[in-house]
Amino acid sequence: MVLLDQFKLPIWSTNITNNASNTTIGVILDTGNFVLTDTSNSSDFLWESFDEPTNVWLTRSKLGRNKVTGLTTRVVSWKNSTDPSPGFYTLEIDPDGSSQFIHLWNNSDIYWAAGNWTGTMFAGVPEMASYPKSLLNYEYVNNDDKSYFVYLTNEEKGTAMFVMEVSGQVKAVAWMEAVQDWVPFLAMPKAQCSVYFVCGSFAMCSENTYTFCSCLRGFSKQYQGDWLYGNPRGGCTRNARLQCGGSGSNSSKAEMDGFYAQAVSKLPDKTWSVAATSLDECKASCLNDCSCTAYHYGDKCSLWYGDLINLVASTDGSDAQNIYIRLAASEFSSSKKPSKALIIGATTGGAIIVTAIIIIGALSIFRKRSFSQVSKVEGSLVVFKYRYLQSLTKNFSERLGKGSFGSVYKGMAADGTLIAVKKLDSVFQGEKQFRAEVSTIGTIQHVNLIRLLGFCTEGSKKILVYEYMLNGSLDRWLFGSTSVPLNWKTRHQIALGTAKGLAYLHEKCRSCIIHCDIKPENVLLDASFVPKIADFGLAKLVGRDLSRVLTTMRGTIGYLAPEWISGTAITAKADVFSYGMMLFEIISGKRNSAWHQEGAETFFPVLVATRLPEGNIGALFDSEIIQDANLQELERACKVACWCVQDEENTRPTMGEIVQILEGLLDISMPPVPSYLQVLAEHSKFSSDEASH
Template sequence: MAFPRTKCLSPLLLLPFFALLHANLSSAADTISANSSLSGNQNITSSGGNFVLGFFKPGNSSNRYYVGIWYGKVSLLTSVWVANREIPITDPATAELKISADGNLVLLNQSKAIIWSTNVTASSNSTVAVISDSGNLQLRDESNVSRVYWQSFDFPTDTWLPGGKIGLNKLTNENQRLTNWKNSDNPAPGIFSLEIDPKGTSQYFVIWNMTKSYWSSGTWNGQIFSGVPEMTANYIYDFEYVSNASENYFTYSVKDKNVISRFVMDVSGQIKQYTWLDNMQQWILFWSQPRQQCQVYSYCGSFGSCNEISQPYCNCVQGFSAKSQSDWDLGDQSAGCTRNTPLQCGRSSNSSNSEKDKFLTMSSMKPPVNPNTLAGVGSSEACELACLNNCSCTAYSYSSGGCSVWYEDLLDLQDQYNGSNASTLRLRLAASELQSSDSSKGKVTWIIVASVAAAIACVAIIWLVIWRRRSRRMIQETKAVGGALVPFRYSDLQHATKNFSDKLGSGGFGSVFKGSLPDSTVFAVKKLEGVRQGEKQFRSEVSTIGTIQHVNLVRLLGFCSEGTRKLLVYEFMPKGSLDTQLFHSPSTALDWKTRYQIAIGTARGLAYLHEQCRDCIIHCDIKPENILLDDSFVPKVADFGLAKLMGRDFSRVLTTMRGTRGYLAPEWITGVAITAKADVYSYGMTLMEIVSGRRNLEQTEEGGTGFFPTLVASKLIEGDVESLLDQRLGGEANMEELERACKVACWCIQDDESSRPTMGHVVQVLEGFLEVNMPPIPRSLRVISETSENINFFYNFSSNPSSQTRSATSSSSNTKSSTSNSSGA
């Protein structure tokens, strides 16, 4: 039986239909149209897969969902824009992101009420929402893609992406600003923001509570912002500042499209620049301002005090407790602290014995903001009485400058402050918070005294017995191992360091404390932070580090591994770290002979790690802080091997660097694989600091900024290396060694890692066994030279960029040839 032909369609006739269907499906991957919407786990992805738009849940929030944009090629969920910042959704399955009848993109909650909208007037209701590979969400005309009604780049939240802009619309007076999240779990607007000066000057401010500016970029001079000199050393980004009749704004782009970078107005109140390293699967903090956390205005809130040398940074002052401990735990201290006990002043009391308020003495404090000076008060006692008689007075301070009092809340407190305006603050508290000597001591009977004395005697005897046994055991263990690693108990190290009370310093891997064995052997104990490895792997890595011994490497004596507590025991270096000798001891400057031997010794230690160990060990954090000195100023490289031990958690290590880029090789930022040449770059930057005795990037007394590597490159060409020497040495140096050190330092900091020498070659050059030709000026330094007229160098450096470039170019080929021959030799 034959079927009627009218019921059958030719496959050829269906091809246009399938082609059209395929085109619609493809375009829908990055688009929300009138016939589509997002709910639940649905999302759209940009054409290249860079960004995703959909519902997400930040941090550890349990039932708060938001519509946002996040990276599609980053393994960690990292949002860059949030629509409904202040109105979360509890059930994304019943919510909907769609195109409304009037053409707007709207977000409906479970009750189908609009809680967010693009809120524009579109000339056509035939609109679509498209997410681009730049991370920009656009609402545009479906038939005319060039007609854009709204875009997310015009309404940034906390993140500034390449291609986006931060600026001021002069026609509408609207400021496109970044505003931080309230805390790590809540994207609602916080109190810190980054915005352009609304008065029209070409500078940016970081602002507290929309009222107080506490950091400025400085004005735009045509090439950089004067307060951000590191822009001159940039070869990753293109920056542009635009000012016209309708708007002022600043934007940037990434030269290498494979680099994933973002600027964030952080919960901490700092503006931060992050770069994603795919081979490490983590974000690297590359730049931040203000550089110190306690420089963020009122970071700890009212009656909260910031301490730069402790963690956490914020604590409530005595007599106060956090208003919201849950917010504090999430990084939001803006609510500050509240009194534990109300003040007596102003309270009605029938008791004639009610004690008056008293004052807590707080020394080395940064004075709170908004002091009030009382004229005619000539003594500390009179100043205290004046404050006591005013119920609104919460603190006072008396000095040669007179009597200062503060009313209501105290903001921007900082303890252990060493600024020039440090003072002694007297904080008003209820009497019960500060008991008098008589009431605090009380009256004790002779029975209690006898009981306490007996208890103390018993404890002392027990402690003496334990101490002698522990001492005997530790000495025996140390001698028994014959130089091998000693597995210490945590309690023994706790005792040997007096409960970790004598802190020698701290770095990216943890804090270091001084300890001593019962036989008076002094050592250093590093308490590791953030170790991700298990017990077996940790012991294996430590064992490997322990086998590495060299005269220019700090020796590992032992370790402790008890649960999450991981500690390393090192030999003690009496002279401390190199940075202390170079930068913090103006009266005892190292002579040139000692400096040169430190440079050679450090190079030998690194060469051993790179070339003579069974597996090449890359240090990843070479800087003066990690070069320690023994009694004879013999240098020893510290913290080698810890990068691998920490699971290559470099982001935290690199954020501890002094300055901005400091000693960081360019390849860290471009995301390529890290080799031993990264250490060579860091060594070159360190060698320049050994020569000059100053930080490579340093603020001048006149308010400018100097970048020493630029001067080195210039003076080498001019043949004037003597001017590069630390002025404290008075010209006392071997000029041949000085020139040799400057040349090899410039070779070490070449942008292309293949142009840098190995550390073995560096040692041979410094020891005089290899000759080295004039190095070319690295491209990044040429950029600085070309803009040097716009920077106030503290070295009064003025150069001819074009002549430098020609000189460097003409010698480049010869230099490379010499390096090649040296390698062969």
């Protein structure tokens, strides 16, 4: 089998010939293995894709080494998320003969080893002890002819695979039917910053930041387009040239290079040791050597030459150690008047920079076309081109859902990160107003609010790009036919987290943000079921006095506060009402209107409001909920829900008070039955009496 390019020239082949017959066929087996076989002997494979895996290790495929032929079966990352050609990271069995996997960068540097196979797990991956063994079963074979690993999946439990990502991590992922997606349950190495060259030169890796990589002080991103596409391996470049003005040079002291202390938890690789008995001696050794980039003094003096790579930031300061990085004198603030030489140097440097910008601008025409698809960054937001978002979403082919403001589509960024792309419907604001409101949304960050990554505005096309939530929206878990029932602890976590997010919008932002459309469809869940409120800020912003009227009524029937109907001013208490209605559904796991009692349809909030005073709220719930529920939390949540849906908005609690109540920090009294629920209760009782007669 041969693959040809547009000029009919071969670019890949299986490198086999079948002289026995002309009846070679290709078959994709149920395992995913694509095989070439002869029809006269279909069990004898002439070639199989399992012998040449790309970036995925599938069940039943062997990863190892043929000791007779020398052939090594390895998994290699893609070059980037859109280019499947071989990348820089490789997973393979240890060629030295030990029973472990190793990760290599550029087929040369080992940056991670799994540890020897113990029969149940790899010694260096203790987290394997907690992952689902009923799903995967490993087998290690080592004899005179070959050594390899193979794994099988329990098809009744699900299916799984291993993927070498462009980021250099191997992710074990399992298919979750409930969310119709692959869910990662193991990463090797566990920390992204353990990957070799993950941030390129003169950059810092931090596990505590969303983007992992950032340039060191005195350096800027070398290829801005690459970084925007999630590929920071191009690293960073100096903002100012080094003077290299050592003590023996003609340069004045003011022009000498300096050093700044950078706290790190991991020092760069490839260090040199020199004789020095103090920090000052170590500094002098580096300063007087023009090729020295940085130094560190601990139990010895360590120097670095050339590019600095693999720096890792300290997470809490407990493991911090200082490395002193060389910078030009101009990078350090000074109150002295700049010298004539410095002015001339700055002018010359400016001319060089301008020239470089012109050259780079010219060269950028010939760079990858995709670089033009991200135009710039506004604040913390990336401005995307519409055609680029079309590419990331495969022309908006996979719709995740549709809400009050538009449809949401699944996409994948250049680094393999999943994104949610929302196409807004009927946006009437002008360009300037739209950008201003989006910029405001971009500055709002809270653990229980979905994060806005960027946007697109081209004519009538208005699009928002958000982080992707692995477990989808709350309604799929509460009402979906394939969903697994959520236990009470998870439901309480979701209710409390959503309340915290709303409290932040109402009380902590510069201007009170009323959501106007709180419902389970707008509460998204991450991999740990932490709730994230979506669509906030898409309705109008109002003043902190909460007195301005929102001219366009939004929301969804069933969650709307009475004031939406009466036409009175809309305040944050409208969100409180909607939250209460949603809280009833979180508590019960059903739509409020989907309850039946004695054969008649019953509105669930009516049942709760009328049963609460009787003190027998547990009788309303299924045994699955009650068996693991904290009954005090359950009763408290029911009271909160009833207070939230009171007729008069001034009797409803604030979201800040709701957070305190759910946390058990604030007492709550027995709520009265709202008048409209009382009417529904009497109507339900009347209907039930009529049916009995």
